[in-house]
Amino acid sequence: KQEVTQIPAALSVPEGENLVLNCSFTDSAIYNLQWFRQDPGKGLTSLLLIQSSQREQTSGRLNASLDKSSGRSTLYIAASQPGDSATYLCAVIISNFGNEKLTFGTGTRLTIIP
Amino acid sequence: DTEVTQTPKHLVMGMTNKKSLKCEQHMGHRAMYWYKQKAKKPPELMFVYSYEKLSINESVPSRFSPECPNSSLLNLHLHALQPEDSALYLCASSRGGLVILGNEQFFGPGTRLTVL
Numbered sequence: 001k002q003e004v005t006q007i008p009a010a011l012s013v014p015e016g017e018n019l020v021l022n023c024s025f026t027d028s029a030i031y032n033l034q035w036f037r038q039d040p041g042k043g044l045t046s047l048l049l050i051q052s053s054q055r056e057q058t059s060g061r062l063n064a065s066l067d068k069s070s071g072r073s074t075l076y077i078a079a080s081q082p083g084d085s086a087t088y089l090c091a092v093i094i095s096n097f098g099n100e101k102l103t104f105g106t107g108t109r110l111t112i113i114p
Numbered sequence: 115d116t117e118v119t120q121t122p123k124h125l126v127m128g129m130t131n132k133k134s135l136k137c138e139q140h141m142g143h144r145a146m147y148w149y150k151q152k153a154k155k156p157p158e159l160m161f162v163y164s165y166e167k168l169s170i171n172e173s174v175p176s177r178f179s180p181e182c183p184n185s186s187l188l189n190l191h192l193h194a195l196q197p198e199d200s201a202l203y204l205c206a207s208s209r210g211g212l213v214i215l216g217n218e219q220f221f222g223p224g225t226r227l228t229v230l
Contacts, residue, residue, distance in 0.1 A: 043120075046218055089156055
């Protein structure tokens with residue numbers, strides 16, 4: 001059974017710092033990996049999708065990397081801002097008889113201190 | 115338009131009530147999903163519809179009944195729920211089809227359900 005873990009569970013950093021969030025998964029037979037952010041009580045906002053053939057994806061101040069062989073992904077946030085405060089979730093996408101299944105990580109609650 | 119909409123935003127119901135949650139997308143996506151999220155936990159997959167047919171049921175109790183009337187609409191019918199079913203219910207959609215094409219999932223804002 002696929003297990004997805006995110007460490008740390010919570011992180012507080014001063015505004016302006018660069019930071020890295022970690023995601024690890026136990027089964028490397030994944031198709032894609034997706035990073036989301038979730039504000040309290042809200043839905044999920046897709047940040048980046050990395051296909052299994054890719055090693056990284058970039059969007060603005062965000063950069064996500066994927067190493068399938070080691071079962072790891074990282075989300076790098078540059079020049080953090082208070083608006084980046086949210087819970088960040090990674091999710092691995094596997095195929096189940098042609099249908100997609102998303103398995104979420106445990107999440108990292110990020111607080112950017114002004 | 116990359117929006118998935120869900121109604122209602124909030125729902126309070128008794129254990130004997132029957133209610134429905136609604137989800138809609140107009141991105142031409144052919145895969146739609148229901149997730150359940152308890153407080154401070156990640157979302158858990160409940161159902162997957164692919165081309166309007168139920169393709170995955172993650173052993174969800176029968177008091178939850180999904181329906182996909184057309185390619186844009188997904189409903190979740192609720193009946194005889196328990197207080198422990200109180201949660202945020204999230205709908206998502208993706209392009210569907212070949213997984214290898216990289217099907218990004220887009221989520222709605224969710225329905226906050228409270229069962230009394």
